[in-house]
Amino acid sequence: MKTVSVLIAGGGTAGHIEPALATADALRRLNPNIRITALGTARGLETTLIPERGYELVLVPAVPLPRKPSKDLLLLPFRLWKSIRATRAIIEERQVDVVVGFGGYVCLPAYLAARRRVPVVVHEANARAGIANKIGARFAAAVVAAVPGSGLRSAKVIGIPVRRSISILDRAGLRAEARKFFGLDPDAPTLLVYGGSQGAVRINDSVLAAAPELAAAGVGVLHAFGKKNSFEAPTNPGPAYVAVAYLDRMDMAYAAADLTLGRSGALTVAELGAVGMPAVYVPLPHGNGEQRLNASAQVAAGSAIIIDDAELTRESVVAQVLPLLTDPAKREAMAAAATASPTGRADAVLATIVANLGAEHAAGRGEGT
Structure with missing residues (x-):
């Protein structure tokens, strides 16, 4: 059986990173042999939180999305392409089988780098989806959300992955x-x-x-x-x-x-x-x-x-x-x-979706490890 390789994208704040790490933990419980790589940028909390939890972190250039006309807006296409190119190299080097994103700066280049190469899974934690997840959801193999009404059509509502x-x-x-x-x-x-x-x-x-x-x-x-x-x-x-x-x-x-x-x-x-x-x-x-x-x-x-x-x-x-x-x-x-959404099992639900898509992709690629 080929080893499944997962690239997890969720950086910037703890609100993006912790659900990503909870999902990574659930993937490890599901399959201890799964290969997990976390994608981030040098400007976020992931540089501390992810290594502390024992996961490999690889960095790509940050691509902030300006909301007003500015010099940063003019530089956006160049910065985005640079980050996409770096992410594609990571996908190829680690033979990634599935990309799962949780929003934040690092997700847009991750989604675009994976498009037509490996399946994408999008998780939206907020009641209103952000720009990166709206774009990624258009071509994702699976879209899940914390609550109804996120703005992502056909999203399966599962809650937010929370650490055990x-x-x-x-x-x-x-x-x-x-x-x-x-x-x-x-x-x-x-x-x-x-x-x-x-x-x-x-x-x-x-x-x-x-x-x-x-x-x-x-x-x-x-x-x-x-x-x-x-x-x-x-x-x-x-x-x-x-x-x-x-x-x-x-x-x-x-x-x-x-x-x-x-x-x-x-x-x-x-x-x-x-x-x-x-x-x-x-x-x-x-x-x-x-x-x-x-x-x-x-x-x-x-x-x-x-x-x-x-x-x-x-x-x-x-x-x-x-x-x-x-x-x-x-x-x-x-x-x-106090009523929780399906938070208690969201990590396991999402991990199963990711693992299944990754296993399907791994089975279809060339000789793996």
Whole structure:
């Protein structure tokens, strides 16, 4: 039997990378002999996250897609061709049998390099598809999406692949260990503040301004402020306020917290749904509105509320977030209402699709390994 070779494209932010890695893990569980190569660029978090998880990362030139007329727009065709050419060389060198993409800068050249050569699988995590996935879906062998209405016709809705440490997390059983891990108060209601892998300045500033009121109410805080931001944790009397640049152990963070305040990126929404975590979402104020749509199902179910970015201030944190932390009955009701999409099995579903297409292609090529 020929070895199946898979090229996974999903770089830039953790929202693209983590579903890609969850799928890679599921492929390895399905077939330990499968060959997996991750495609990325030098400008994204993949340069750290992917090698840490034990996967080979190969880099191609980044191709940002300008949204306004600029010099970058004029250079786009040259940059795109350069990246496509580099990706084709990788496909040939590694005898790739299937390309699976998760959105982001690296996906468009990956899709175009694979076209008419190897099958393409597109996964769309957001409620509204991005440009790269819209293009890739036109000629993909399989298209899957996290939720209905992504804009990709004929997409099979499977949810978002989530790493097993999250999808099978026992929050209650791990809570004491998790709070000790971060140095949090073992008994205080705890707020997790997470503005995505890059952090969020407005969220940082608003929660920091409300820190005295949180401390006075007996609330602990675990605050991931982002590697690009500077932040100094307050020292108000009361439960610990722990500030970290980046959370390497999201499973521990979810286990330690009672409520999350943060952006509503597709991955964050999926993970919070999977673990049954009540949430206060602050959607990004720009883009095509996908972050508000990402959170809409949980808001409708009663497991989350939304505060607009422009409305997030010290006052709104005190008036809307603090009462949820100090009302155990309300938190429990929100947790009970937390409904996950098919997140718990999305990794296995997608891995099976990818493996089957790869095996078909491998069987049709020349002598393999």
